[in-house]
Amino acid sequence: MSMQHVVFIILSAIALIGALGVVLNRRLFRSALFLVLSFVGVAGFYILLEVELLAMIQLLVYVGAIAILIIFAIMLSRQAMVADDKVLNEQWILGGLAAVVLCATLVYVLVQVNWPVVEVTVPANSIQRLGESLVDPNGFVLPFEVASVLLLVALVGAVIIAREK
Amino acid sequence: MQVPLSWYLVVAAALFCIGLYGVLSRRNAIGILMGVELMLNAVNVNLIAFWRYVEAVRATMAGQVFAIIVITVAAAEAAVGLALIIAIYRNRHTVDVTEADQLKL
Numbered sequence: 001m002s003m004q005h006v007v008f009i010i011l012s013a014i015a016l017i018g019a020l021g022v023v024l025n026r027r028l029f030r031s032a033l034f035l036v037l038s039f040v041g042v043a044g045f046y047i048l049l050e051v052e053l054l055a056m057i058q059l060l061v062y063v064g065a066i067a068i069l070i071i072f073a074i075m076l077s078r079q080a081m082v083a084d085d086k087v088l089n090e091q092w093i094l095g096g097l098a099a100v101v102l103c104a105t106l107v108y109v110l111v112q113v114n115w116p117v118v119e120v121t122v123p124a125n126s127i128q129r130l131g132e133s134l135v136d137p138n139g140f141v142l143p144f145e146v147a148s149v150l151l152l153v154a155l156v157g158a159v160i161i162a163r164e165k
Numbered sequence: 166m167q168v169p170l171s172w173y174l175v176v177a178a179a180l181f182c183i184g185l186y187g188v189l190s191r192r193n194a195i196g197i198l199m200g201v202e203l204m205l206n207a208v209n210v211n212l213i214a215f216w217r218y219v220e221a222v223r224a225t226m227a228g229q230v231f232a233i234i235v236i237t238v239a240a241a242e243a244a245v246g247l248a249l250i251i252a253i254y255r256n257r258h259t260v261d262v263t264e265a266d267q268l269k270l
Contacts, residue, residue, distance in 0.1 A: 008168045012176040019180050019203050023187035028196060035199050038180075042206050045173070049217045054232060058209075061236050064204060066243045073195050073247040075252040089263055095189025103182035110174040117170050118222045122263050126226075133226040140230045147237045154241030162248035164255075 007048060014034050015041030028074050036067045050122040053130065173214035181207035194250045194260045198243065205239045 018038030025031045039062040046055035122128070133139035180203060187200025209232045216228025254260050 004168050008172060012172075015176065016179055016183070019183040021191070022199050022203060023183055024198075031196060031199060035202065039204060039206065042180075042210055044178075045210050046213060049173075049213050051213055051217065051229060054209075054229060055211060057233065057236060061200070061240055062206070066240060068236055069243055069247055070195060070202075073250055076251055077195070084181055087192055089192050092190035096186050098189065099182040099186035102185065103178055106178035107175050109244045110178060111171055115170050115219065117218045118270060119167065120222045122217070123224070126229075129224070130226045130229050134230060134233075139226070143230065143234055147234055150233070150241055151237060153269070154219070154244050158244040158248035161245065162251045 002046065007044075011041050011044040011048065014038075014043075028087075029071070032067060032071050032074055035070065036063055039063050041069065051126075053127050074149065170214055170218040173210060177207040177210040177214070179212065180204075192261045192263055194253070194262050194265075195247070195263065198246050198250070201246075202239060202243065205235060205242075209235050 015038050018034045018036075018041055021034030022038060023033045025034060037056065043055045043058040043063075046052070046058055134144045135141055176202060184200045184203030187203065188197050191200065193198050212228050212232045212235065216226075216232075220228050250260055254267055257265065259265070
């Protein structure tokens, strides 16, 4: 067991405990806080995988924006569901069964497959290369532009949908 | 000594299934949205792990770009989804998805 393994186990504990807290907690606000914990654990995975930029984006977008947005929505719809309401629908047993079966199948398959792993070190200029490939006509300029249009459409759509009539 | 790729895949699979359970079992629409965010996160961990262990040797950036696009889509989805929930709450004073069933036969 190297240091990386220990860090990985701690990070997966953070991410999975956070995720379990999200789905099992009866209070939605606490679920949102556990969601932040899970996001931070995933950001730790990115650092362990040596993609620091993604870890930064994860913290900015998920923790900084999406989690705050979710907490805002919980605050705005607060009176709708009080804490001791029924939080689960009637198909939760089936849903849990489906999730457990899917998880078992996935783990079984993932452990069996022999992945073509190659040991390489991440090049030092990978962030620069990422930026260049995002605006490279032979690279990913089209998805990049489509993503910007998508964000604009989502912005306008969200404003129009949530606007007071 | 690096962490094996399959560890990441297994943790991501577990994260995905926890999110799936949240989506399938919650009444509250915001709870469902949080489950979807967990699932998208699990997918991103997979994408980055595969990039790091399989693709990085070819010096291309497809895995990272894909992950960034997924984060973009997740942000757009969260904004529109929460706007829809706020709109439903304003009109019907509920965020319970089992009560928002006007389109059902």
